[in-house]
Amino acid sequence: MDRDGLQAALNDVAADAPAPAAAPAPLADTLPEFVVSTGAVAPPVSLPKKASLPSLAGLAPRSKGEVRPSARPAPLPVSASPSGVPAAEPEPALQATAQEGGETVTPRASKGGRKGLWLFVAIVAALGAGVGAHVAGVLPPAWSAAIDDRVALLRGGHEEAPTPPPPATPDPEPEPTAAPAPPDTALAELEGALARGEVPSELTTFEADGAEPADELLRLRAEAALLRAAPWWSATPDGALLSTALGALGARAEAGGELSTALRATQLRLRVATGDASALAETRALASAHADDALVRWALAEALTAGGELEEADAALAQLLESAPATMHARVALQRAWIARQRGQRDTERASVERALALAPEWELVRLRLIDLRLDTGEFRAVLDELAPDEGAATDAESDERVLRRLRASLGVEDFELAEALWAQLPEPVRARPDVMPTAAQFYMMRGEPNEAVGVLAEAAQAETATAGLITLYADALYDAGRTLDASAQYERAIALDGSHPEALIGFAQVLLRARKYREARVNLDRAEAGLRGRARPPATLARLRVMRARIMVEERELAQAAVLLRRTLEIPGAPSEGWFYLGEALSRSNSPEARAAYERYLALHPVGPLAARARRAIQ
Numbered sequence: 001m002d003r004d005g006l007q008a009a010l011n012d013v014a015a016d017a018p019a020p021a022a023a024p025a026p027l028a029d030t031l032p033e034f035v036v037s038t039g040a041v042a043p044p045v046s047l048p049k050k051a052s053l054p055s056l057a058g059l060a061p062r063s064k065g066e067v068r069p070s071a072r073p074a075p076l077p078v079s080a081s082p083s084g085v086p087a088a089e090p091e092p093a094l095q096a097t098a099q100e101g102g103e104t105v106t107p108r109a110s111k112g113g114r115k116g117l118w119l120f121v122a123i124v125a126a127l128g129a130g131v132g133a134h135v136a137g138v139l140p141p142a143w144s145a146a147i148d149d150r151v152a153l154l155r156g157g158h159e160e161a162p163t164p165p166p167p168a169t170p171d172p173e174p175e176p177t178a179a180p181a182p183p184d185t186a187l188a189e190l191e192g193a194l195a196r197g198e199v200p201s202e203l204t205t206f207e208a209d210g211a212e213p214a215d216e217l218l219r220l221r222a223e224a225a226l227l228r229a230a231p232w233w234s235a236t237p238d239g240a241l242l243s244t245a246l247g248a249l250g251a252r253a254e255a256g257g258e259l260s261t262a263l264r265a266t267q268l269r270l271r272v273a274t275g276d277a278s279a280l281a282e283t284r285a286l287a288s289a290h291a292d293d294a295l296v297r298w299a300l301a302e303a304l305t306a307g308g309e310l311e312e313a314d315a316a317l318a319q320l321l322e323s324a325p326a327t328m329h330a331r332v333a334l335q336r337a338w339i340a341r342q343r344g345q346r347d348t349e350r351a352s353v354e355r356a357l358a359l360a361p362e363w364e365l366v367r368l369r370l371i372d373l374r375l376d377t378g379e380f381r382a383v384l385d386e387l388a389p390d391e392g393a394a395t396d397a398e399s400d401e402r403v404l405r406r407l408r409a410s411l412g413v414e415d416f417e418l419a420e421a422l423w424a425q426l427p428e429p430v431r432a433r434p435d436v437m438p439t440a441a442q443f444y445m446m447r448g449e450p451n452e453a454v455g456v457l458a459e460a461a462q463a464e465t466a467t468a469g470l471i472t473l474y475a476d477a478l479y480d481a482g483r484t485l486d487a488s489a490q491y492e493r494a495i496a497l498d499g500s501h502p503e504a505l506i507g508f509a510q511v512l513l514r515a516r517k518y519r520e521a522r523v524n525l526d527r528a529e530a531g532l533r534g535r536a537r538p539p540a541t542l543a544r545l546r547v548m549r550a551r552i553m554v555e556e557r558e559l560a561q562a563a564v565l566l567r568r569t570l571e572i573p574g575a576p577s578e579g580w581f582y583l584g585e586a587l588s589r590s591n592s593p594e595a596r597a598a599y600e601r602y603l604a605l606h607p608v609g610p611l612a613a614r615a616r617r618a619i620q
Contacts, residue, residue, distance in 0.1 A: 272305075
């Protein structure tokens, strides 16, 4: 075939051949990959037996002087693949042969192959550097983890989802400084502390702090003063503190004109606590103008209490417990308990104290009030055990209050040695407190010093505001001091205030017994026993009443009946020690060993008692 025929055949084949396939898109630039350029040398390809090379018709025609390949290319040598499937021998490059004049022509490699070779070398170098950095551990942890996953995948491992890099840990930011509480929140916290019986340090001073306090803060400071100085909330009223609070409110009125309703009510409460008798009329007038204001009604209840109108005051406080804000309730409940104690209503007192305890369980005063109630019912031994101090306990104001209650309990069980030790622990200012006077008088009478007891009680007992209980204790001291007529007058005065007061009636029966008026004495004892019903009294009170009955029997020579009654009475916890003396008197006619043992028991319990001299003469 001549050159022109060969050219025509090639043109026909080129027209029928399909267009060359588009070059594959490069892989994503995530990790280094092998990418082969279209101009690079093709890698070896395994083909089936019947496979043939792609058509070469798509090649561009050679330039002049080149020998064109024949239309039918020579078959490639066949070899077996590793899997046993025949494959074509790998060739370094596609070769086209054409026979023309016995000459074999091989096409020259294009310049693009050299560029591909340089790219391949650069990729290998980059991979080598990356592997070295990975082995040295200088790559970021996320990159090293990705390379390990890729190597495991190439080695035939299971493909796993790439582990996302851990989020960057931000540098810890400095904790923001707590912003100061808004004024309303701070005031609410202070009000809440007062409601629990606590006095925060912010409310303990009225000194100028650079700025005039707001009305509400000034009111709360006055409330704190009342909590620490009013008699129903404090055993040690501080008149100086109340005067300071009154002065601060007076200065506010002078500086800013008329006080607000809340401050006016608070000012009246301070005046009431200081004993200002004129405050009641002003408080009633304010309550008429502001009948729905809780603070005004509270001020009225306190003014009524101070004025001795206890029934009306208690009704006003009971209404406050139903309608006033909850922050008032614990303090109001303690006020009702204080009024109930003055009126001798122990059930109401206990209910009020228990309500205050539920509202303010950490308030020490509430717990002390509960102890007082237990002492009233004769739980002397239990209170002594409960209040026993720990070793090395510090002495402070609170422990003084507990020492006082232990002293009362020791007097109740006639433990005179313990009573002496407890009395010695009390500082002199505590002993001189008005509320400690009754305990002090009992202690002096226990020691056989009734005149000391008379001196302690005289002023308070002779005041118009004295209670029946205080007057009766004063009369007992007068009787022990040998001032029978004076004692009789005081007993009658107490009975005039409370016609069923058990201790006053028992004391007056004792005076009648000394005057040998046995029938009148029995009448008073009957009234006293009836008065014990419904009143909270320790069992020792009933025991004292029965000892008095036995004394009348001894005086009337009913000795056998007296001995029987006294044996039963002395089994009562807290029975008076004088019962042993009168048991000896009832048995003295028989000259029995039991009579001597009774006298000796009395002397052991009360060696300095008023009957000690008679007991010693009886056993000589």
